[in-house]
Amino acid sequence: MEEIRELLETFTKLEEDDWKVFSSKLKKIHFPKRGIILKKGQTEKYLSFIESGVIRFYIPKTESDLTFGFIFPKEFVSAYDSFLSQTPCQYQVESLSETTLWRLTYQDLQDVYETTGIGNVIGRKNAESLFMLKSKRELSLLNESAEERYLNLFSERPNLFEQIPLKYIASYIGVTPQALSRIRKRIT
């Protein structure tokens, strides 16, 4: 729980009362390895914080699905577009390892926005930083080759490669596992 508070504090100074409102809504939940946290077609009900575990976002496909995101401990996780619009999710969320989350519901978060002075500031800054991440990703997808994306990913998030099968990383950078294998061979 203390880690969540620290994350919120990176956005803005947090009063004790506001933290009490927020933290009182959080519930702990555990998922096994390869647990489905959100199924495609369902509406995201939760904003969650990862205490431990690694999470993957993907669109299930008949032959090898399309992975487009990973999330690590001490970050928020949510199918945030589905969560915000409260409409069915186009993709699926699963745990790649044993995972423990703290989470609150959409309605609870709306309550936090309405009853705390600080809720909207944190919500704004969180949405802003998620927006910046997606902006960066857009330029990466349009502007870089698969090889450049691989190299950048490797230098920015080396820990990714310790915990995540290459086939998911291949999908994330937009190529098949075979193509990634050849990229890796080429650059060694």
Added chain:
Amino acid sequence: MEEIRELLETFTKLEEDDWKVFSSKLKKIHFPKRGIILKKGQTEKYLSFIESGVIRFYIPKTESDLTFGFIFPKEFVSAYDSFLSQTPCQYQVESLSETTLWRLTYQDLQDVYETTGIGNVIGRKNAESLFMLKSKRELSLLNESAEERYLNLFSERPNLFEQIPLKYIASYIGVTPQALSRIRKRIT
């Protein structure tokens, strides 16, 4: 100005006092056709609202630059990632036609956040909807072929094709003008 108020009202109910604070900061500015609104390497100082005109976001390249966004009247426009982080912008923003903007500075917006009750709610909802747009775009780039992106763009924003040269649209959907020309030929 009234149009700006209407846009803000789509986010949340707006008190007269809050609107006065916000609107008092706005300054009108005019750009000619093909005016550079923000140069690559500069830091975005403004959040702007388009009264009239069409705007393009792009990364300048030696041979044909990379266009990744268009903005139309009655929308906010800003190199929002540069604006939020107050760091130099990776890309450039220009007017495709004669353009009139209403804009306020970064510092003025921070004042609005601090002095109005509603600023952070609007800022949050704006960032949230921008995030949702980028999320959708990410899935489109990963999940769809150039041809699908073209067809979707055509059905979602037909007005785009009346005002914007095909070569920019080609770049936006991630192919060369030649490839787009062939796509168009194929599907007619």
Added chain:
DNA sequence: CGCCGAGTTGAACTGAATCAAGAAACGTGG
């Protein structure tokens, strides 16, 4: 021990990039 999924490697194929050239549309100055 044997199986299964992950990763690698090879060969054939394909969609889009690149290079090149011509046609059409646009706008600017006389």
Added chain:
DNA sequence: CCACGTTTCTTGATTCAGTTCAACTCGGCG
């Protein structure tokens, strides 16, 4: 308002990165 030059769009030929299909290796696990 027309003429010329520039930009945009199209079409063709060639090249290339990445896909697909297939076979093989490796390591972990029941």
